[in-house]
Each structure stands twice: as C-alpha cells, then as structure tokens.
Amino acid sequence: xxxxxxxxxxxxxxxxxxxxxxxxxxxxxxxxxxxxxxxxxxxxxxxxxxxxxxxxxxxxxxxxxxxxxxxxxxxxxxxxxxxxxxxxxxxxxxxxxxxxxxxxxxxxxxxxxxxxxxxxxxxxxxxxxxxxxxxxxxxxxxxxxxxxxxxxxxxxxxxxxxxxxxxxxxxxxxxxxxxxxxxxxxxxxxxxxxxxxxxxxxxxxxxxxxxxxxxxxxxxxxxxxxxxxxxxxxxxxxxxxx
DNA sequence: CAATCGTGGCG
DNA sequence: TCGCCAAGATT
Numbered sequence: 001x002x003x004x005x006x007x008x009x010x011x012x013x014x015x016x017x018x019x020x021x022x023x024x025x026x027x028x029x030x031x032x033x034x035x036x037x038x039x040x041x042x043x044x045x046x047x048x049x050x051x052x053x054x055x056x057x058x059x060x061x062x063x064x065x066x067x068x069x070x071x072x073x074x075x076x077x078x079x080x081x082x083x084x085x086x087x088x089x090x091x092x093x094x095x096x097x098x099x100x101x102x103x104x105x106x107x108x109x110x111x112x113x114x115x116x117x118x119x120x121x122x123x124x125x126x127x128x129x130x131x132x133x134x135x136x137x138x139x140x141x142x143x144x145x146x147x148x149x150x151x152x153x154x155x156x157x158x159x160x161x162x163x164x165x166x167x168x169x170x171x172x173x174x175x176x177x178x179x180x181x182x183x184x185x186x187x188x189x190x191x192x193x194x195x196x197x198x199x200x201x202x203x204x205x206x207x208x209x210x211x212x213x214x215x216x217x218x219x220x221x222x223x224x225x226x227x228x229x230x231x232x233x234x235x236x237x238x239x240x241x242x
Numbered sequence: 243c244a245a246t247c248g249t250g251g252c253g
Numbered sequence: 254t255c256g257c258c259a260a261g262a263t264t
Contacts, residue, residue: 036260043250043259077248080263114262134260154243181260190258193253218257246263253257 003144004169004176006199011179014186016041019048021178026100026125027058030239033117034085038078041185047076058100061086062093104130115161124174131164132177133157136184141167142216143188146205150219 017023018041020032026148031051035044050072055061060068066086073082088110091099101107103126108118115133122128131137138160139149145163149156169176187194195207 033260038248038259038261040250040259075249077250078261080247081261084262112262116261120260132260134256136260178260185260243264247261249259251258253255 003167004031007183008169008172008175010187010199011034011175011182015179015182015185019045019052024125024174026102027119028052029124030100031085033120034081034112035076037081037117039076040237044076047073057238058089058098059093061089068141081112087111088113100125102126102169104128111227120177121175126174129165129168129170131168131172131173133161133164133182134181136181136188137164138216140180140184140188143193143206143212144200144204146209146211146215149216150216152218 018032020028023029032044032048035051037046051061054072055064064086066083069086070079070082073079076082091110092098100121101110102122104122106120107113107121113121119130119132122130123132141147141160141163142149142151147159147163149159150211151157151160164180174201176232193212195201195204195212198204201207206215
C-alpha cells in the first residue's frame with residue numbers, strides 16, 4: 001500500500017478532535033499554526049479558544065492594541081509571534097480587505113510565516129499540495145526511510161523537504177499533512193514509539209534495523225555554559241606546643 | 243547560517 | 254536537577 005494511503009487510513013481512525021480542525025477558515029488555521037510553533041497542543045489549546053472568542057475575525061484582531069494582544073499571549077512564550085501576528089492581521093485587514101492570501105507564494109510573504117506555516121495553511125485551506133516539514137515529519141521520515149542526515153543541517157532540511165513533497169497525496173494534501181504530524185505526535189513518538197502496533201512495521205527501515213532510537217539524527221550544537229566556582233580555603237594553624 | 247527566542251513536560 | 258524536546262521564524 002502507498003505510504004500516504006496507509007497514513008491517511010491511520011489518521012481517519014486516530015486523529016485528535018481539535019477545534020481548529022472543524023474549520024477551513026484561513027484566519028483560524030493561521031491562528032492555530034502560529035500558536036503551535038514549537039508549542040504543544042496541550043499548551044496552545046486554551047490560548048486558541050481565548051483568541052478566537054475575543055477576536056472572531058481578522059478585523060477584531062487588527063483593531064486591538066498590541067499591548068492587549070501581548071497580554072493575551074502571556075505565558076505562551078516566543079512573544080515575537082504575537083507581534084508578527086498582530087502586524088499581519090493589520091496588513092490583511094487594511095490592505096487586503098480582510099481576505100487572507102490563498103497561495104503559498106503569497107502566504108509566505110506575511111511576517112511570522114515561514115515555509116512550514118505557509119505550507120500548512122495553503123494545503124489545509126486551499127488544497128495546495130505543499131508538504132509540511134516539522135519535527136514530527138523529520139522523525140517519521142528519517143525512521144521510515146532510515147535516513148541519518150542531520151535534520152538541522154542545511155542539506156538535511158532540503159533533503160527532507162524534497163522527500164516530503166514526493167510523498168504528498170495531491171488529492172487531499174491538507175489531510176495528508178495533518179496525518180503525518182499526528183502520526184508523529186501520537187504513534188511514532190520521540191521516546192517509546194508504538195512500533196509493535198505500527199501500520200508501517202513491515203516496511204519501516206528503522207524498525208527492521210533496530211535504529212528507531214538512533215533516528216532522527218541532529219547535529220549537536222555545543223552549548224557554552226559558564227560555571228563560576230568559588231573556593232573557600234581554610235587554613236588551620238597548628239600550634240605545636242613542644 | 244548559527245544563535246536566539248519561552249514555556250512546560252518528560253525520563 | 255538536568256538536558257532534550259515541542260505544529261519554526263528571524264536575523
């Protein structure tokens with residue numbers, strides 16, 4: 001069976017019921033994608049609900065003060081996301097008549113949106129076959145194909161993006177992309193992946209060669225840390241009495 | 243292009 | 254307690 005078909009079959013049975021999946025409104029998908037950058041679903045969920053309630057449309061978000069937006073973002077981290085989100089909301093509201101751009105090429109021009117987010121929005125909302133590559137995708141593909149190219153290297157980024165693009169189901173790219181990420185998050189987990197009940201266990205290279213724990217490979221970056229040591233030298237004077 | 247940006251969960 | 258990581262983007 002084709003990779004994408006197996007994946008989507010798994011997804012239809014195991015996908016998470018998340019609020020942003022009820023909609024294809026690019027404004028909502030955009031909000032969710034920005035919030036979930038480097039952030040777990042469990043952490044971002046409450047913020048997504050708060051934002052969509054307070055700002056039901058891009059106009060409402062654009063009208064708000066930046067300080068208000070930042071306060072609502074408080075606790076989520078990476079605050080430049082909130083500033084870029086607000087900046088782009090104003091741009092969409094004022095210059096694009098509130099209409100979200102509908103192609104990858106146009107979407108990626110927005111501040112705060114890079115390759116991943118542009119691919120996610122264009123595939124989910126506009127059915128454009130643009131493959132997403134996030135941490136989940138690196139892990140699943142590196143294991144399934146047994147690839148040890150460091151995922152944080154320049155060549156690795158290109159290699160995985162190209163590979164993901166060849167695997168995409170062009171008839172339902174949004175579903176395929178979300179399936180791949182959900183599969184990575186729930187099944188092909190970083191630690192203790194569920195290989196025993198995996199639909200890919202007959203074709204996964206890492207499983208066959210017992211390399212699951214070794215993949216994906218990340219180039220180690222040396223973290224310089226300063227350590228300060230204080231020494232207390234104790235001298236005792238021994239007085240010899242005789 | 244390597245460093246940086248936050249927070250919380252996990253072993 | 255510590256290092257690693259989690260739906261990345263920017264400079």
